[in-house]
Amino acid sequence: MTDAPPRFGIWALVHGSRAARQDPEEPFDASWSRNRALILEAEALGFDSTLVAQHTFNPYDPTKGQLEAWTASAALAGITSRIEIITAIKPLLYNPVVLAKMALQIEEISGGRFAINLVNAWNRAEMDKSGLPFPEHDDRYTLGDEWLSVVEPLLRGERVDHRGPHFQVQEAVIVPRASTRARPRIYIGGESEPARALAAARGDVWFINGQPIEDVAALIADVARRPRSGAPLRYGLSAFVIARATEDEALAAYERLATLAELDKPVLARQAIHIDPATVMHRTMAKSPRLGTNGGTAAGLVGTYDQVAERIAAFHQTGIETFMLQFQPFEAEMRRFAAEVMPRVRSRLGSG
Structure with missing residues (x-):
């Protein structure tokens, strides 16, 4: 159990709709203008954070648009006032010194509200198109560990001399350096053994993909028992939410999106050849039907307002502090969640 109140975040719509890409209620739109309006509204509604995923090309349909994460995050830092901005980074794409400089600049722009989310690349096509190497799964985490060993002290304003197999820094x-705290927060994504080890050793928050509560509890127990220095590791969960006044309404909304998602299967099948089969996220998501990315509805946040609130409270009791949420149609369902579910969760947990 975490002693901190629950925090609610939203996935920025960096590559369009999360559950079904041919939804007449939510036409495809991954533009800066939409994401700008979305995150400003999320901040006004009381959401605590936003996660800006990082891709150069749309991983699901390369003919569609893709928001550029780092330039967009810098812009978001300048127009928001409270919400945390978490930007994903693949160590394969950025030199650690250059990335640290970018991160500290956004930290300054935001007034201390910036975080990085280190993720292991899973889409080989993105690297191939960019002319970059795509090492084997565990080798990518070895590189990420070394990369973060350079970035973290740089974020603290420390002088770094490093000679390693991948990076040499003089x-x-x-x-x-950061003026309001020691450094920006570091989130770690991934559930493989190397990802768990990296989160325990170097992360501030470990992001878990949406899945049943008993699986989440087992993952937290495994990582929590590992050796660690400094403050305790905190935990976040990705989930797709469908909340309604009645169970029948929630089920009908789920079935509508599931039917629409069937239309995406041909495109997704063509793109699946680029997915690294060693990536645990995709093996986890294949266990059961679900809507959304990064586990989506596998977390079970589909039901009445009270049911969804109870399930969130139960996840919080297992140790989940940050809930990074998806909706569709996004804006309307985000408003519904803020109005109907957030107060119920906080009432149950006595957090306001």
Whole structure:
């Protein structure tokens, strides 16, 4: 159990709709203008954070648009005032010194509300198109561990000299350093053994993909028992929410999206050849039908307002602090969640 109140975040719509891409109620739109309006509204509604996933090309349909994560996050930092901005990064794409400089600049723009989310690349096509190598799964985590061993002290304003198999850094120090705290927060994604080890050793928050509560509890127990220095690791969960006044309404909304999602299968099948089969996220998602990405509805947040609130409270009791949520149609369902579910969760947990 976490002693912190629950935090609610939203996935930015960096590559369009999360559950069904041919939804007449939510036409495809991954534009800056939509994401700008979405995150400003999320902040006004009381959401605590937003996760901006990082891809150069749309991983589900390369003919569609894809928001550029880091330039968009810098812009978001300048127009928001409270919401945390978490931006994903694949170590294969950015030199650690350059990335640390970018992160500290956004930290300054935001006034101390920035975080990085280190993720292991799973889409080989993205690297191939960019002319970059795509090492084997565990080798990518070895590289990520070394990359983060350079980035983390740089984020603290420390001088770094490093000689390793992937990076050589000479007397690097980033100025100015973070002014409101020691450094930006570090989120770690992934559920493989190397990802768990990296989260326990170097992360502030470990993101878990949506799945049943008993599986989430087992994952937390495994990582929590690992050796760690510094503050305790905190935990986040991705989930797709369908909440309605009645169970029948929630089921009908689920079935509508499930029917529409069937239309996406030909495109997704063509793109599946680029997915690294060693990626645990995709093996987990294949266990059962679900809507949304990163586990989606497998977390079970489909039902009445009270049922969804009770399930969130139960996840919080297992140790989940941050809930990174998806909806569709996004804006309307985000408003519904803020009005109907957030107050119920906080009432159950006595957190406001």
